[in-house]
Amino acid sequence: MATEFKSKAIVIDDKIVEVFAPDGEIFSLLTRIGMYTNEETRRYELHLVEYVFDKNFSEDKEIMANTIWRDLMLNGITFMGLSSGDRQGERTRIGNKIREIREVKGIEAKDLAKLANVDAANLSRIEKGKYSVGLDILSRIAFVLGHQIDIVPTQM
Incomplete structure (x- = not known):
């Protein structure tokens, strides 16, 4: 070939x-x-x-x-x-963090999706770590949650 x-x-x-x-x-x-x-x-x-x-x-x-x-x-x-890929752990960690922040703030998933202009089904997949989210979408979600994306050292 x-x-x-x-x-x-x-x-x-x-x-x-x-x-x-x-x-x-x-x-x-x-x-x-x-x-x-x-x-x-x-x-x-x-x-x-x-x-x-x-x-x-x-x-x-x-x-x-x-x-x-x-x-x-x-x-x-x-x-x-x-395998599920070598980035599955990061997708899961980020998704869990988004869900945690959303729940602490008392925001329904459908409302976060609407405000961030993200399909509700995709937000669900992001929170479950099943979707490789791009920087633009991640930035919109973070903004709606009152956060920003930051580069921080990995905790050892």
Whole structure:
């Protein structure tokens, strides 16, 4: 396959392939692609994985994961599992903080969504850590809550 993809899949070992999604997030795929002795077959399947990730890339990681599962199976890629990405912890932490601030201030989720001009379903996914929120949306939510986004050192 001569096609170049935004996603990049690499074999880590016999059972793991890491996929760098277009936004730089890293997903691990439990598959046997690394066990193939035929390099051409290995490259072909890695390109199929890259194609599937490019085709299904979304800021909504829950939808993205579901469509990737389906399309990997439809394209004949044998796999047993897919990680939630290496940024899931941060999405969850940020979403929990937004919910916590909103609840302390006594603001209903639907009202926050309306004031921040965010779809209520997306706000719910953000609060649950299932949506990779962009800086513009995060800034609007923070402003409505009376906060600002700040760069602070990670607490160790």
